[in-house]
Ligand SMILES: C[S@@+](CC[C@H](N)C(=O)[O-])C[C@H]1O[C@@H](n2cnc3c(N)ncnc32)[C@H](O)[C@@H]1O
Ligand SMILES: CC(C)=CCC/C(C)=C/COP(=O)(O)OP(=O)(O)O
């Protein structure tokens with residue numbers, strides 16, 4: 001008898017589509033950084049993305065206070081959840097009968113938030129069996145397992161019918177795939193008039209080439225950050241017409257400044273802060289209509 005919840009959704013684990021995807025699956029299967037788990041423990045929504053918005057210094061209080069570290073963790077988590085709320089704000093009108101697709105869903109925090117907001121079905125895809133199990137266990141604990149489901153699946157080959165999704169998104173997960181392939185697949189599963197949203201870090205063509213900081217972030221996460229131009233070009237090639245392109249760089253900077261002062265630092269904080277500062281890297285939201 002095992003206490004681990006095994007669901008049909010994650011019981012079948014397909015072979016990785018490439019050696020690289022096998023490496024990424026292993027990376028996320030093994031990931032257990034306190035900066036992610038301790039923030040998720042605040043309210044049970046576990047994110048693998050960064051935060052936006054101003055720091056509430058009044059809520060943080062005095063750094064000498066024994067409760068300061070706990071407040072700092074809650075504040076970082078609040079900023080990460082605020083980021084997901086802004087992504088959901090751009091999905092358009094969603095009905096209870098609609099299906100949403102979270103491509104690269106991580107531990108599923110955004111999926112639960114989407115279901116809580118719209119009452120709809122949310123389908124998540126991740127390469128990591130551990131993440132899918134985690135997300136499905138959380139959905140079960142919250143009693144939303146009939147509406148929120150994570151599967152181990154390559155987002156370049158989604159298990160959905162053509163036109164099935166009212167909206168889909170990538171929250172900090174598009175730097176693991178070729179963008180032409182990714183947007184072709186989103187375009188296939190989205191209904192005409194559906195909405196696609198991404199929040200991503202991208203290198204800035206105005207800087208010239210990926211900076212040393214961008215290269216450091218790539219090495220740290222084993223990913224391949226694309227340029228802003230690549231996003232817009234690949235969307236245009238795949239019937240995705242941007243309705244909003246929002247530079248969130250200034251909005252995410254306070255999160256990184258606060259995180260850099262915490263005991264949960266991972267060593268990547270300087271690369272984010274320096275690349276945002278020198279203009280080589282941008283934190284972007286793009287919302288596009290499937291036409
Ligand atoms: C940084 S995490 C983001 C998780 C989530 N979107 C969030 O905001 O918490 C990146 C995610 O992308 C997923 N991923 C990367 N490449 C993928 C692929 N080809 N198919 C499905 N998921 C993929 C990883 O498994 C991981 O869950
Ligand atoms: C914006 C960019 C370039 C993102 C790369 C993808 C990524 C790893 C996001 C955060 O995951 P995480 O929450 O697991 O990372 P951390 O442990 O640093 O909080």
Ligand SMILES: [Mg+2]
Nearest residue numbers: 035036048049
């Ligand atoms: Mg994190």
